[in-house]
Amino acid sequence: MSDIAGEMMQPSRAEIAAAGDSAIALAAQQVTGGEWDAIIGSFDEVCQEQMHAFASTRWPGVSQEPVVFQRGGTVVGGALVMIQPLPVGMGRMAVVKWAPMLASASAPDAEALRLAMVDSLAKDYSEKRGMMLSVLLHASASEINKGYVALRQRGFVRGSTLLFPNRYVVRLRISDDELRRSFHQTWRRQLNKAEKSGLEFARAEPEGIETFKTLYAAMTERKQFPDHSAYETLDALMALDEPLRPELFFVRHEGEIVAGALVFKAGKRAVYLYGATNDKALPLRAGYFLHWHVIRWLRDHTRAEWYDLGGTDGFQGLHQFKAGMVGTAGVIRPVPPVLNYATSPWAWFIGTAAFTARDILQHTRRHIDALRSTKARPDQEPYVWDESFK
Incomplete structure (x- = not known):
C-alpha cells in the first residue's frame, strides 16, 4: 500500500473535466484498501478485480491506490489504480482494470461521469506524475462500447488486445x-x-x-x-x-x-x-x-x-x-483493447515497451505450453478487433 493511502489528495487534484456540453467538477480522494472495499460494495459496476482484497493477492508486487470520486459531496464512482514498477528502475506505470466504476450506472450523465473520472486520472497520473496510464474497460452490453469511443476521442491510444476477448x-x-x-x-x-x-x-x-x-x-x-x-x-x-x-x-x-x-x-x-x-x-x-x-x-x-x-x-x-x-x-461482446495515455515521451516509450514485452512473453509461454503439455489446447481462432465496431 502506498504511504499516501488514506490521505485526502491536495486541492489541485480536484479536477474540472469536460464531458459533453457541460463541465463536471469531481473531487478525487485516495482511501485505504479496507475503506475502498467497504465503499464499492454498493456500486452498480463493482467487480472482483477492482477489490483491494483481490488485487493485493493477485498482484502482490504492485501497489494499490484506491481513488474515490465525489460530486457535491456524493460518491459517484472510483477506480483502484495499480502502480506497476517497470524493470531495472526505469519508471512506473498506472494500470486501471475494469474501471473507472460508476456508483450508479443508470445516472442520466453516467458516461459523462466516467469520462470525467478518466480525465481526472489522466491529469494526475500522466500529466502531473509522469506515468503512462493504461485503462482496460469492461465489455459493454451495448453494441457500441461508449466508454471506449469516449476515451479514444479523449486521446487514449489503442494498445494490447486479448487473444479471446469475447x-x-x-x-x-x-x-x-x-x-x-x-x-x-x-x-x-x-x-x-x-x-x-x-x-x-x-x-x-x-x-x-x-x-x-x-x-x-x-x-x-x-x-x-x-x-x-x-x-x-x-x-x-x-x-x-x-x-x-x-x-x-x-x-x-x-x-x-x-x-x-x-x-x-x-x-x-x-x-x-x-x-x-x-x-x-x-x-x-x-x-x-x-x-x-x-x-x-x-x-x-x-x-x-x-x-x-x-x-x-x-x-x-x-x-x-x-x-x-x-x-x-x-x-x-468483446472486451475492448487496452487504452494508453501519456504526456511524457519517456513514459510512453517505456510503458509501450513493457506491454510489448509482456505480450510476447505471454504468447510464447502459451505456445510452449501447447507444445510440451498434455493439457487441452485452444481450438478457436484468436479474435481480431475491428476498430470500426468500437
Missing part, C-alpha cells in the same frame, strides 16, 4: 418462460434431460469452500485444461463480508455433490468465477441444471441485471455451451 452475458430480468425460450434449442434440450435426472440444487454456506476446492482440483486434473485463472485469490474472496463475498452453489445427485459454482453477485453484473464437476456430472447434464438455477437465484435474490459467464480461453466447446445459455436474450 464475454458471454446472460440477461437476468426476464421470466422463466422467457429465459427458456431464449436458450438455443440444443441447450434447452439438455436442460430438459437434466431436470429428469434427479438432481438437486442448493446454495451453500461459505464453509463449503473446502468441498468446492476438492471438486475443482479433481476436475482440472481430469479435463487437463490449463488454468490461467486467479484461483489463488479464493480464500481472500471468501473472507469478505457481504455483499462482496461470492456465493457458492452445489448440485447433488443421490446425496453426492456432482457440480459446484462460485459466483460474484455484487452490483448490476454478476460474474461466474469458477465452476467444478466430477465425472458423473456430464451424463447427468449437471452443468445445465446448475446454471439454470444460478440464473434464477441471481434474478430473485440480487439486483444484478446481467450474468457474465466470462470467456472461453479459446475452447470451442466452452463457446458452444456459453453461447447456448446466452441465447437470443443475452449478448456476446
Whole structure:
C-alpha cells in the first residue's frame, strides 16, 4: 500500500473535466484498501478485480491506490489504480482494470461521469506524475462500447488486445418462460434431460469452500485444461463480508455433490468465477441444471441485471455451451483493447515497451505450453478487433 493511502489528495487534484456540453467538477480522494472495499460494495459496476482484497493477492508486487470520486459531496464512482514498477528502475506505470466504476450506472450523465473520472486520472497520473496510464474497460452490453469511443476521442491510444476477448452475458430480468425460450434449442434440450435426472440444487454456506476446492482440483486434473485463472485469490474472496463475498452453489445427485459454482453477485453484473464437476456430472447434464438455477437465484435474490459467464480461453466447446445459455436474450461482446495515455515521451516509450514485452512473453509461454503439455489446447481462432465496431 502506498504511504499516501488514506490521505485526502491536495486541492489541485480536484479536477474540472469536460464531458459533453457541460463541465463536471469531481473531487478525487485516495482511501485505504479496507475503506475502498467497504465503499464499492454498493456500486452498480463493482467487480472482483477492482477489490483491494483481490488485487493485493493477485498482484502482490504492485501497489494499490484506491481513488474515490465525489460530486457535491456524493460518491459517484472510483477506480483502484495499480502502480506497476517497470524493470531495472526505469519508471512506473498506472494500470486501471475494469474501471473507472460508476456508483450508479443508470445516472442520466453516467458516461459523462466516467469520462470525467478518466480525465481526472489522466491529469494526475500522466500529466502531473509522469506515468503512462493504461485503462482496460469492461465489455459493454451495448453494441457500441461508449466508454471506449469516449476515451479514444479523449486521446487514449489503442494498445494490447486479448487473444479471446469475447464475454458471454446472460440477461437476468426476464421470466422463466422467457429465459427458456431464449436458450438455443440444443441447450434447452439438455436442460430438459437434466431436470429428469434427479438432481438437486442448493446454495451453500461459505464453509463449503473446502468441498468446492476438492471438486475443482479433481476436475482440472481430469479435463487437463490449463488454468490461467486467479484461483489463488479464493480464500481472500471468501473472507469478505457481504455483499462482496461470492456465493457458492452445489448440485447433488443421490446425496453426492456432482457440480459446484462460485459466483460474484455484487452490483448490476454478476460474474461466474469458477465452476467444478466430477465425472458423473456430464451424463447427468449437471452443468445445465446448475446454471439454470444460478440464473434464477441471481434474478430473485440480487439486483444484478446481467450474468457474465466470462470467456472461453479459446475452447470451442466452452463457446458452444456459453453461447447456448446466452441465447437470443443475452449478448456476446468483446472486451475492448487496452487504452494508453501519456504526456511524457519517456513514459510512453517505456510503458509501450513493457506491454510489448509482456505480450510476447505471454504468447510464447502459451505456445510452449501447447507444445510440451498434455493439457487441452485452444481450438478457436484468436479474435481480431475491428476498430470500426468500437
